[in-house]
Amino acid sequence: MASATTIGKDSAHDHESDSGHDRENTPAPSEGGGGGGGGDETQPGPFSLKRKKAHPCDKCDKSFHFPARLIEHKNLHTGKTPFKCTIENCDEAFPTSDQLRTHAQRHLLRFRCEICHKRFQTESIRRTHMLTHSTVRPFACEDPECDKKFKTARALEKHADVHRPEEPQVCDVAGCDRSFKRKDGLQRHKRNEHGIRFKKRRSARKEDGPGFEDANVVAQ
Structure with a gap:
């Protein structure tokens, strides 16, 4: 064995x-469809x-x-x-x-969500995920005229761009003059149009700490 x-x-x-050479060495089936067992009706050939x-x-x-x-x-x-x-x-x-x-x-994915049963690599990522099941939004926008709140620090950071002065994000690839209002829009353009890959950011960060306690209450 x-x-x-x-x-x-x-x-x-x-x-x-898995090439044409293999196909040449494959025995041709008998007329009765015999010992192949695969149930294929078409006879293998060079263009099959x-x-x-x-x-x-x-x-x-x-x-x-x-x-x-x-x-x-x-x-x-x-x-x-x-x-x-x-x-x-x-x-x-x-x-x-x-x-x-x-x-x-x-x-590899040892930490499981008790609500939807998804698995994650680290406890901190699992806790960040738990916020998606919670109605708690502990991350508030600091702009005095904005009352928006968010479940994660990353979502808040993304929202904060709307309050910043517009600084066009210009593509630096030779021959491309596209520009975008947001950095993530520029990155998406580079990935889709120019095949440039970016390292994934960690879902959970140290500053995400406050608010996890509220999410864990929901999971109990």
């Missing part, structure tokens, strides 16, 4: 070799849009494009669990690599 490491390598190789699943399971009616996928699938029938979680103090193991990947997300 192939080891978990071997399975992983085979799977990666099979995905990379749908490849025949040439690797059928001998325990059920499922078929697969790649032998490594079939090997993993057979683990469901035999009960073998070669895909082991490598996180410290976790002894979970799974029959397929897909199930292991799904499980791994629970380690």
Whole structure:
């Protein structure tokens, strides 16, 4: 039986070799639609849009494009669990690599919202998220003529732009003269039009602290 490491390598190789060469090595189906098991009515050829699943399971009616996928699938029938979680103090193991990947997300997103059950990487991000379930708006605009309040410091910061003197945000990409009132508008333009990526800002910051206590009351 192939080891978990071997399975992983085979799977990666099979995905990379999804080409016409594979199609040439795929045995042609018999006239009766025989042992392929995929239920494909079209016969594979050089211009076929749908490849025949040439690797059928001998325990059920499922078929697969790649032998490594079939090997993993057979683990469901035999009960073998070669895909082991490598996180410290976790002894979970799974029959397929897909199930292991799904499980791994629970380690990365350990903090769960008790209301909508979404998961987050850190407690501070979860607490910021909790404000979306709350009617409390602890972040008030400092402009004396504005009575708007917001759930997060980031939303307040974004709103504050409307009170600042207009300073056009000009695109600095060569040959582009577009300008925007807001920085986020300029960034969106650069991302969509010029393919420039920006680092994501953290959802939760230290100054977000006050107001979380109110949000936690709602979650109880």
